[in-house]
Amino acid sequence: MVIRRLTVCFGLMLAICCSSALLAQEKKLDKFRVGGGSASATQMSLWLAKEGNYYEKHGFNVEVISIPGSSLALQAMLSGELPIIQAGGTGPIQVNLSGADTVIIATVAKKFTWWIFSQPNINRMEDLRGKVFGTTRFGTQSDLASRIALRRYDIDPERDITMVQTGGPAETLAAIVAGKIHAAAVSPPATLQARKLKLKELLDLSKLDVEYHVNGLVTTRRFIKSNEDVVRRFLRAYIEGAVRGQKDKAFAMKTMGKYFRTDDRELLEETYELVIKGFNVPPYPAGVASLIQELEKQFPKARGAKPEDFTDSRLVRELDQSGFIKSLLAVR
Numbered sequence: 001m002v003i004r005r006l007t008v009c010f011g012l013m014l015a016i017c018c019s020s021a022l023l024a025q026e027k028k029l030d031k032f033r034v035g036g037g038s039a040s041a042t043q044m045s046l047w048l049a050k051e052g053n054y055y056e057k058h059g060f061n062v063e064v065i066s067i068p069g070s071s072l073a074l075q076a077m078l079s080g081e082l083p084i085i086q087a088g089g090t091g092p093i094q095v096n097l098s099g100a101d102t103v104i105i106a107t108v109a110k111k112f113t114w115w116i117f118s119q120p121n122i123n124r125m126e127d128l129r130g131k132v133f134g135t136t137r138f139g140t141q142s143d144l145a146s147r148i149a150l151r152r153y154d155i156d157p158e159r160d161i162t163m164v165q166t167g168g169p170a171e172t173l174a175a176i177v178a179g180k181i182h183a184a185a186v187s188p189p190a191t192l193q194a195r196k197l198k199l200k201e202l203l204d205l206s207k208l209d210v211e212y213h214v215n216g217l218v219t220t221r222r223f224i225k226s227n228e229d230v231v232r233r234f235l236r237a238y239i240e241g242a243v244r245g246q247k248d249k250a251f252a253m254k255t256m257g258k259y260f261r262t263d264d265r266e267l268l269e270e271t272y273e274l275v276i277k278g279f280n281v282p283p284y285p286a287g288v289a290s291l292i293q294e295l296e297k298q299f300p301k302a303r304g305a306k307p308e309d310f311t312d313s314r315l316v317r318e319l320d321q322s323g324f325i326k327s328l329l330a331v332r
Contacts, residue, residue, distance in 0.1 A: 036086035049241025112205035
């Protein structure tokens with residue numbers, strides 16, 4: 001009886017100690033808010049890390065907020081509401097040129113993930129000269145990508161075509177079908193719908209020999225200086241999410257299905273194959289030179305600027321050289 005009582009007491013004490021340890025561990029989690037654009041394929045690394053519990057693994061209790069547009073996300077970051085955001089395109093560079101201390105610390109997507117589709121009677125990119133070309137909104141990534149692609153075929157977006165705003169992907173495809181525009185750039189999963197509508201695929205922009213900061217992590221130099229360990233741990237979780245998404249197709253599709261709010265397997269397959277598998281790991285900041293070149297006409301300060309003026313690759317390099325990233329990629 002005595003032994004039994006001692007055993008029970010020991011069990012209770014162990015349970016209490018374990019519970020206390022768990023509570024202490026929970027209290028140690030740093031509450032953190034991060035933001036990114038609306039849930040899309042190139043934004044998925046934020047949510048892959050969330051669904052894989054990698055933020056908790058590295059000591060965070062993270063709230064991931066979807067923000068429509070990188071400009072709003074940048075405003076939230078500069079106001080101190082979101083210390084780290086996921087953003088792509090020229091936005092982080094523009095605000096830097098305007099005096100902010102924004103800095104790109106990781107690029108998880110550096111290849112264009114847009115395809116130019118046109119009306120069926122248009123056969124070549126060169127045939128777009130004199131036509132109406134659609135873009136969701138001026139200044140967006142699809143707009144910039146389209147302009148770069150058009151110039152590659154000696155088409156001046158300012159003189160040789162008429163650029164118009166169309167709204168979202170669904171409105172863009174509807175405008176092509178209705179004959180209101182002749183062509184536009186769309187990204188997965190809208191590419192699947194474009195093919196179903198029998199539109200002509202003119203160009204896969206991912207095949208262009210150009211790197212572009214499509215998406216990645218952005219913060220401020222001030223935040224890194226005062227919270228370097230926080231940024232380092234967050235970067236670890238972010239990279240683990242990206243690698244898990246690449247290597248675990250079922251997990252990636254389940255996560256996309258949750259945030260895209262669809263169970264359309266064909267759509268999820270298309271998005272996984274065209275975007276998630278192509279994530280840039282290790283995510284060294286990339287594609288900034290192309291962005292600077294695009295901004296030179298609007299911002300005189302951009303002339304002569306260097307990519308390192310807007311990037312900090314030190315923490316990714318540290319994680320790479322430590323073997324952390326290689327260990328993730330080695331796991332099957």
